[in-house]
Ligand SMILES: Nc1ncnc2c1ncn2[C@@H]1O[C@H](COP(=O)(O)OP(=O)(O)OP(=O)(O)O)[C@@H](O)[C@H]1O
């Protein structure tokens with residue numbers, strides 16, 4: 001009963017657009033297409049009327065700005081260091097999409113001052129009210145800081161290609177996350193799929209393994225085909241969804257966005273305030 005009331009309250013908050021869904025895009029093995037996914041997924045969501053911000057967590061090697069064809073002057077680091085305002089590090093691109101660049105050298109900042117931590121929370125508090133979805137494009141390496149962030153977000157989208165090595169690494173990543181936080185809402189997408197059956201088989205295998213070995217339910221959002229248009233779009237520095245809106249890969253991406261927006265995909269107990277609370281706990285623990 002309490003759960004139902006809580007669920008309803010959260011749904012209402014969501015429908016009023018009060019709090020953003022915080023979502024990390026991750027993979028086990030690197031180079032599986034996270035950044036291209038993040039960029040185009042963000043566009044797909046914004047085309048459906050969602051207000052989306054991408055935060056590039058690939059510190060030092062971020063490429064969201066390249067994929068979007070924007071040259072940001074400042075990064076998240078400038079904001080955290082207090083030299084720039086949040087407004088100054090946020091970049092707007094057409095279609096109501098915003099992003100914050102990861103910048104370079106943030107990893108060298110090992111000690112987070114109280115002031116930096118406060119600024120981070122302040123930023124998220126503000127972004128959660130301003131946006132419908134906050135997407136974190138995670139880097140290939142798992143740093144302590146990125147793991148803390150992963151455990152704080154409400155939802156995680158795990159990307160895997162159809163290669164066995166990518167599938168086992170994606171499973172290991174999901175297992176790691178679940179052992180730390182069994183209530184995390186996990187979604188699965190397969191990328192660079194040759195035949196349709198390979199895509200559905202990959203996601204089904206991951207879903208099955210999670211259910212059988214960890215008793216964890218995951219949601220399959222869909223799959224994206226291998227498509228040379230991805231490369232063309234990267235070269236053109238525009239999302240493929242914008243350049244080729246009717247291509248099969250774009251249609252698949254729109255279907256993934258639909259599956260994500262589907263209210264049944266929302267796990268209720270962990271949304272909104274949960275994100276800030278967890279983040280605060282993680283960072284306080286980390287610095288103490
Ligand atoms: N569906 C696809 N079809 C064809 N090529 C793709 C597809 N998805 C991604 N690629 C290509 O794969 C390469 C890696 O993509 P991307 O940079 O998005 O991966 P990543 O997971 O973000 O990598 P990293 O782990 O280094 O951050 C790029 O060259 C991109 O063009």
Ligand SMILES: [Mg+2]
Nearest residue numbers: 034035058139
């Ligand atoms: Mg990337």
